[in-house]
Amino acid sequence: MRYNEEEEDAPVLLYDTTTGGLAVGRRAPRRNGSPARLYFIPNAAEDRLYMMGTSKFHGGEDPFEVLAEEEGGRWAWSSVRKPPFSTWKVACHAAHPHGRTIFFSVYGKGTYSFDTHTQEWKHRGYWMLPFRGRAHYDAQLDAWVGIDRTCGEVGVCSCDFVPSGGDHQGPPPARKLARENLLCEDWRRTTKVTITYLGRGRFCLVEQRFWKGVDVDIGDNVYLFYITTFELRYDKEGELRAARRRTHSYTMPRL
Numbered sequence: 642m643r644y645n646e647e648e649e650d651a652p653v654l655l656y657d658t659t660t661g662g663l664a665v666g667r668r669a670p671r672r673n674g675s676p677a678r679l680y681f682i683p684n685a686a687e688d689r690l691y692m693m694g695t696s697k698f699h700g701g702e703d704p705f706e707v708l709a710e711e712e713g714g715r716w717a718w719s720s721v722r723k724p725p726f727s728t729w730k731v732a733c734h735a736a737h738p739h740g741r742t743i744f745f746s747v748y749g750k751g752t753y754s755f756d757t758h759t760q761e762w763k764h765r766g767y768w769m770l771p772f773r774g775r776a777h778y779d780a781q782l783d784a785w786v787g788i789d790r791t792c793g794e795v796g797v798c799s800c801d802f803v804p805s806g807g808d809h810q811g812p813p814p815a816r817k818l819a820r821e822n823l824l825c826e827d828w829r830r831t832t833k834v835t836i837t838y839l840g841r842g843r844f845c846l847v848e849q850r851f852w853k854g855v856d857v858d859i860g861d862n863v864y865l866f867y868i869t870t871f872e873l874r875y876d877k878e879g880e881l882r883a884a885r886r887r888t889h890s891y892t893m894p895r896l
Contacts, residue, residue: 682734682743682775689757691743692718693728707757722760726750732769735776735785735802742805746770754805768813771798777838778802782873786844788836789818797823797836797846799873799881821883823869824848832864842872843885866891 682691690708705728706718730748737744737754744765746752751767770776776787782799789798801814823846824831833849848867871886 682736691721691757693724693731693734721757722755722762724753724755725762725764726753732790733772733774733776733787735770735772735787736778737802737805738778738780739805744770744803746772752803754803756805764810765803766810766813770814771800771816774835776800777836777844779838779842779844779873781842782875786836786838786873788834789816791816797844797873797883817875817879817881819873819881819883821886823871823883823886839870842874843870844873845870864892 682693688710692704692706692708694704704720705723706720708716708718711717724745726745726747730750732746732748734743734745736742741757743755743757744752745755746769748769750764752765752770754763754765755761756763770785771789771791772785772787773790774788776785778784779786779799783802784799785802786797786799789796791798797819798816799819800816803811803814824834830850831848832851835847837845837847839845846867846869848869850865850867852865867888867890869886869888871883874882874884876882
């Protein structure tokens with residue numbers, strides 16, 4: 642999830658998927674001016690929400706903080722150890738399935754891991770995870786899944802998750818690209834794509850498009866949203882395949 646500076650005063654909503662309860666947390670803290678954008682990284686295993694921000698000022702402070710429940714049921718932000726890289730260069734991130742380690746791939750730097758218990762940063766190699774934005778762990782595939790950013794066109798891919806322990810550096814994980822095209826064939830109409838894990842091997846892909854036939858340089862007052870739900874499986878040849886696809890389209894005015 643990402644907030645822009647226009648939503649900097651908005652609170653953080655915490656939804657409990659078990660009880661259905663909704664709690665209102667404190668808004669993201671400000672550090673040396675408002676961040677230009679914020680990335681929120683949920684850690685369900687620890688019931689915590691990590692926030693990584695990018696300052697809009699040269700030399701400004703890039704926040705990295707955690708929202709956790711304190712005694713008495715109150716939620717509060719606290720600072721954690723700063724990353725050894727510029728946060729505006731982060732290409733993607735993924736949480737290890739045991740919930741203790743978060744991986745970040747950074748343009749020009751490679752991949753780092755952050756231990757949420759010890760707050761230790763490790764450089765894992767000069768390779769990059771193949772995703773754009775957040776990747777999700779799928780237990781049925783035993784792999785991370787996310788939007789692919791390596792093939793030139795937008796697609797969905799998986800890759801083996803990186804071991805959290807052992808040597809600091811190792812080889813890049815194996816990647817597989819889904820054979821089915823889950824997105825608009827005319828990729829120039831697509832302005833934004835996000836993917837969400839629904840659980841039990843199902844995913845939801847949200848694609849924001851311009852109207853067909855509208856000059857993308859001019860744009861329009863209305864966007865089309867395509868919502869595609871699907872499952873991912875490996876076939877007998879070990880290829881990544883999408884199944885049980887359902888697509889719905891919606892019209893929404895640009896705000």
